[in-house]
Amino acid sequence: xxxxxLQELHSTAPNPVEDLLGYHIRRASAVIxxxxxxxxxxxxxxxTEATVLMFIESRDGIxxxxxxxHLSIKRANMAPxxxxxxxxxxxxxxxxxxxxxxxxLTTEGQIAARETRSRVTQHDRKLCSTLSxxxxxxxxxxxxxxxR
Amino acid sequence: xxxxxLQELHSTAPNPVEDLLGYHIRRASAVIxxxxxxxxxxxxxxxTEATVLMFIESRDGIxxxxxxxHLSIKRANMAPxxxxxxxxxxxxxxxxxxxxxxxxLTTEGQIAARETRSRVTQHDRKLCSTLSxxxxxxxxxxxxxxxR
DNA sequence: TATTGTTATACTCTATAACTATA
DNA sequence: TATAGTTATAGAGTATAACAATA
Numbered sequence: 001x002x003x004x005x006l007q008e009l010h011s012t013a014p015n016p017v018e019d020l021l022g023y024h025i026r027r028a029s030a031v032i033x034x035x036x037x038x039x040x041x042x043x044x045x046x047x048t049e050a051t052v053l054m055f056i057e058s059r060d061g062i063x064x065x066x067x068x069x070h071l072s073i074k075r076a077n078m079a080p081x082x083x084x085x086x087x088x089x090x091x092x093x094x095x096x097x098x099x100x101x102x103x104x105l106t107t108e109g110q111i112a113a114r115e116t117r118s119r120v121t122q123h124d125r126k127l128c129s130t131l132s133x134x135x136x137x138x139x140x141x142x143x144x145x146x147x148r
Numbered sequence: 149x150x151x152x153x154l155q156e157l158h159s160t161a162p163n164p165v166e167d168l169l170g171y172h173i174r175r176a177s178a179v180i181x182x183x184x185x186x187x188x189x190x191x192x193x194x195x196t197e198a199t200v201l202m203f204i205e206s207r208d209g210i211x212x213x214x215x216x217x218h219l220s221i222k223r224a225n226m227a228p229x230x231x232x233x234x235x236x237x238x239x240x241x242x243x244x245x246x247x248x249x250x251x252x253l254t255t256e257g258q259i260a261a262r263e264t265r266s267r268v269t270q271h272d273r274k275l276c277s278t279l280s281x282x283x284x285x286x287x288x289x290x291x292x293x294x295x296r
Numbered sequence: 297t298a299t300t301g302t303t304a305t306a307c308t309c310t311a312t313a314a315c316t317a318t319a
Numbered sequence: 320t321a322t323a324g325t326t327a328t329a330g331a332g333t334a335t336a337a338c339a340a341t342a
């Protein structure tokens with residue numbers, strides 16, 4: 001029998017976090033965020049801004065708070081986000097009623113959104129390159145049950 | 149045939165990020181981080197601090213920079229982290245040579261590390277509750293290929 | 297020369313509280 | 320009363336640059 005410590009007999013992990021699913025999700029998320037921010041940084045966007053842009057693209061006229069609810073971004077953090085995109089000429093805001101803001105992409109915003117989608121899908125394709133379509137779907141479904 | 153827009157014919161997703169693996173990993177990571185920070189906050193630790201504590205526990209006398217390399221935490225960010233844990237009496241630092249710091253848990257740190265491990269493993273068990281052991285291993289392996 | 301540790305600093309994302317205005 | 324939006328502020332995590340001391 002090989003020379004092993006008691007701890008090693010109880011765990012196959014070379015370190016105390018290797019066996020934790022949460023740890024690997026966190027690490028994967030960090031790498032993904034970093035990589036994608038590198039690509040999106042070339043067009044002056046963060047991942048968060050890109051997600052917002054893509055969402056508005058597909059839901060023209062969505063309100064700010066509704067968008068925030070979909071992405072779990074709080075009102076207080078949503079405000080400067082859209083204000084910034086508006087200031088940069090990518091998003092157009094108009095009143096729905098006295099409270100709500102309708103969000104739409106400007107022409108420039110539409111161009112940015114297309115480029116964004118291209119970069120994001122390319123990045124995600126690389127991410128899934130080692131997975132079969134079936135594996136990918138299963139993986140997404142498992143992750144979705146975690147956060148939803 | 150049901151009334152569907154062109155976009156819906158091309159994508160089964162109700163929103164433009166639903167189909168992205170990276171999106172779901174990010175969302176899952178955020179929820180995990182938030183939940184675990186809630187539990188660890190009760191004993192005055194963040195997830196990052198807890199990870200560091202657990203790592204030192206299993207690698208008594210590891211150097212600060214080595215620890216940083218394992219967790220991908222930069223030197224510049226490692227310094228205040230360990231300084232803080234030392235100040236709070238959980239970690240003990242001693243010179244290895246003129247440069248390196250050997251990190252060890254104090255008695256108080258060992259107690260905290262045990263409690264930390266208990267809370268972290270409990271959290272992770274809940275996370276994996278819907279998965280079989282085989283699914284869990286496969287999931288971890290897939291995530292590991294992404295970040296490593 | 298490369299490595300270790302430290303400090304200063306900036307940026308992103310997130311969280312809460314307080315406020316105005318509107319439904 | 321509940322909702323929408325805003326502002327201010329704080330905290331956690333990460334990134335770079337610059338520096339001193341040591342291998």
